[in-house]
Amino acid sequence: MSNKEHHHHNCVDLNTSASIEQCMNEGTDTPVTPAGTRLVRIPVNLGDFNVTTNMVANIKFPYPVSEIKDIKKRVVILQCRLMTRTSTGGDDQFASGPFPLFIKGYVRKNIQYATPCYNKAGKCVSSKLKSLTVKVPFECMTSVLLESPVQLPVTxxxxxxxxxxxxxxxxxxxxxxxxxxxxxxxxxxxxxxAYNALPYCELLSHEIIEWDEATDRQSYHYDYDHSPVEEGHFHHVVEKMMVTFTVSVLQEQQVRITAG
Incomplete structure (x- = not known):
């Protein structure tokens, strides 16, 4: 490639030099002695909060359900964001709120259920075990008062x-x-x-109380006396859940500690 072609491929023409200039520096804090205090950057726990949200979902099964055997659940947090105001400078660098905490996620449910099998006469005599995995989403906002002040972002x-x-x-x-x-x-x-430290969350625990109720259950009607009349199947379930989970809100901050 010629020099002329190379010049057209560069958006900015820079004057290069082989010399290395000396950069000046000035400390932003007073140095400490080995027996004094140290300035360290560590995650600071701003507070632990129990958040409760309520959900209602309609679940449709691909196969008829005669009985739900078990449900395994897991809470997944996709977004946990503490929204603070900005600093006005001076002594206004830390604040405790209250601030809004936006939370978004879902409950992952694996439902194990029995689906009926029929013999040649069309009578229900046994069942097969199947499973269905669903994700029930939730999104909420709660106002929190921090136990330890958050360092506000500088604009x-x-x-x-x-x-x-x-x-x-x-x-x-x-x-x-x-x-x-x-x-x-x-x-x-x-x-x-200013390159500010963004607060973040950790999920500590959860508790789920749920009600699952069939809405289209149909009973079997057999022409012999050995089957209980309450046997039947359904395809749709209305689910009500109260989900309580504990999140810890943290932020990396510079903290002074005493050196031993």
């Missing part, structure tokens, strides 16, 4: 500034008149960006 800033420019107006204007303004061919800006 980014952008500020523009201009330089004064005077220029002759040229032909058609009096010689003493001039163009007095800023130069629109130049752009000047100062900006700051």
């Amino acid at each position: 980014n800033t952008r500020s523009e500034f201009d330089f004064f420019r005077s220029q002759d107006l040229g032909k058609g204007y009096p010689e003493k008149d001039q163009f007095l303004s800023s130069d629109i061919s130049q752009f000047h800006q100062t900006s700051t960006a």
Whole structure:
């Protein structure tokens, strides 16, 4: 590739140099002695919260159900986000709320059930075990008061500034008149960006109370006396659940500890 072709493939033309400049630095905190305190960055527990949500779901089985044998459940959290206000600077760096905590997830259920089998005469004599896995979603918001204050995010800033420019107006204007303004061919800006620590959650435990009730159960009617009349099957279930789970809200913060 020629130099001309290489130049067209680069969006920005940079002047490269083999020299290495020395970078200056200044500490943001006072150094400590070996026997003093240390500044460490560790996860800080902002609080543990028991969150309760209620759900109703309609579940349809692909095969007729004569009896539900067992249901295994698992709570899955997809999103747990603490929304705080931003810092105004100065001493306003930490706050305890209350703040909204947005939670989104689902309950994964594996339902094991017996489906009836029929003999040649069409009479129910046995059953097969099958399973159905469903995900019941939930989404809620709860307001929490933190046990330990959260470090508030610092906003980014952008500020523009201009330089004064005077220029002759040229032909058609009096010689003493001039163009007095800023130069629109130049752009000047100062900006700051803060890389804040985002609070996060951990799921500690859950408790589920549920009611599963069939809505279309049909009884079997046999012409012999050996089958109980209450035997039957269904395809639809209305499920009511009260789900309580415990989440821990944490944030990595700089904490001073005493060095032994």
